[in-house]
Amino acid sequence: MRWRVWLTVGLLLPLAGWAVLASLYLGHAPQWLRWLLALAWAGLALAVVLRRRRPDGARWAGAALVAWLLFLGGWSLQQPQQARAWSDDVAQLLQAQVRGNQVVLHNVRNFNWRSDTDYDARWETRTYDLDQLRTADLAMSYWMGPAIAHTLVSFGFADGRHLVFSLEIRKERGESFSALGGFFRQFEEVLIAADERDILRVRTNVRGETMQLYRLNLSPAAQRQLFLAYLDQAADLRAAPAFYNTVTSNCTTVVFDLARRIDPGLPLDWRLLLSGYFDRYAYDHGGLMPGLDFTTLRTRGDITAHARAVTDVDTFSTAIRQDVPGESLP
Template sequence: MIGGHDMKRLGSLLRWTGRVVMALMACLLAGWAGLALWFQAESPWRVPALLVCAALGLAAVMAPWMLRWRGRIWLVAGAGLLATLGWWQTLAPSHDRIWADDVDRLTWAEVNGNRLIMHNVRNFEWRSETDYTPRWETREYDLDELVSGDLFLSYWMGPAIAHTLVSFGFADGRQLVFSLEIRKEQGESFSAIAGFFRQYEVVLIAADENDIIRVRTNARGETVRMYRLDMPPSALREALLGYLQEAEDIRREPRFYNSLTSNCTTIVFDLARRIVPGLPLDYRLLLSGYFAEYAHDHNGLVPGHEFFELEAAGDITARALAFSGDPADFPAAIRVGVPFLVH
């Protein structure tokens, strides 16, 4: 039986816990508002807005222990939060900015039966990240000649984070790669934190492997691994058409990139779910460096091999760095030794 003294102690503990929870919630909300203002507020309003946000945030964090002033503090802080949310909703994505050269154009396609015409396929010649020859091309493909799909992971920030690309192969040896990326403005660089705060628009790049893979291995010094996807021709076609629809949706209506919900890995997962409904959510969708292991666990990669074998054989970095031949031969050169499907 609980005595009166114990009940008082329990009540005191519950009140203290509730105050801590309210203070933590106030801290999180103030932190979100501060970061939103930091990344998006324009000068000369940014500094004053941040100072007001910090003052209201600090007061809201202390309010649970300031019984006399608590109601008024939360009223003012709540009004400030609502004002911030209202301003946040006015931020709109745009196609009309001064873009970096490598994301300057939006790809789009014409499909007439089995005939695919791709416009604005990127095929830059990269000598370094800042020294390159821009080329945007129109290319034609026969969808009946679509024979393969490959998953590329490009590691730029440790083993847990990678950029995800999908390459579609045709019977004539050509590869067409799709990559969902931030649409950088000139002079802008990527920040994962800024990616949560509407800092970037999103763009879907269609490119030649000699461009979009070599810029990562040769110009940026990234490690790139390739895995053959285990997909029948009908699924390959559905995935390719899914990318084309995504490109058209972006072209018609710009949207913001989001580091969690709209990135290079979520698009692959969303397209995979169209083909294989019921694919489960997994931490490896967030930690994209492990996405290939997720695909292997769900029978998405070439069968008959342990994952560590595919991972080792799929490291194409050295072959990409060593290649110096005709760009048309680059896809074949980097695939030497990579396990493929045996028909």
């Protein structure tokens, strides 16, 4: 009797709970089918619980386990796609051509946002000289409390231009982000390269998010390596689409994974899951501007007010950095 209880409560009920959620987020299946599958799993779980003390309880538990394994097999066959009706802001894939120090980037986003639904869509081809790469900054945009932030990296060049890389869900038209859906292959992922006047400004000035900006403590060689690593990531996603995952493949884990190419000894940490504290993780491992305590870096790195005060978008990148430590360094 004890093993039946353990099997039911300790194993089958959690598996059935996962199946209910996986059914509700089952790819592009019709809504009626998703709800039908979810209700079927809930009903099967209830039947197993009610019959666990009866002579046929073991058969019900075994049948439920077999059903779960079959469902898992079918669920695992879902494949990420490149061709869907994508939202305008993630419609294009970054493409890079690297010739020595010269990098030509196709599909750099430079939207002019008036609201989340009112914008001028612009995708540009830009050329960058890696010998002119001067800075790398960590940007963190807080949209759901202090524990959750979107993580971006911005590269600055000698001519004053800044290019931001951001791993995001590749939303379809009318689709919105769901952290829970991100566990169940609900979204593909995309690497966006964008102008700061687009990708930072839309978060602070249009969506009302709070943003921190930190100068990363990287040598010129490491900056270059990180920049090229982002291009490799974009090429990988262009060649083979991938699913976004709320925990294992998101805007923060991609920064960590690419940073590990520079410092393979970087350890795993709970702050990779609670992304709002990733700045402290970076500080603790020497990744932020040295010589100042974390509180000072965080206080002076809050660029939200500066961003919202900008009236001339051409001065946006300069204006948001007026108090950020390290901005005066070459």
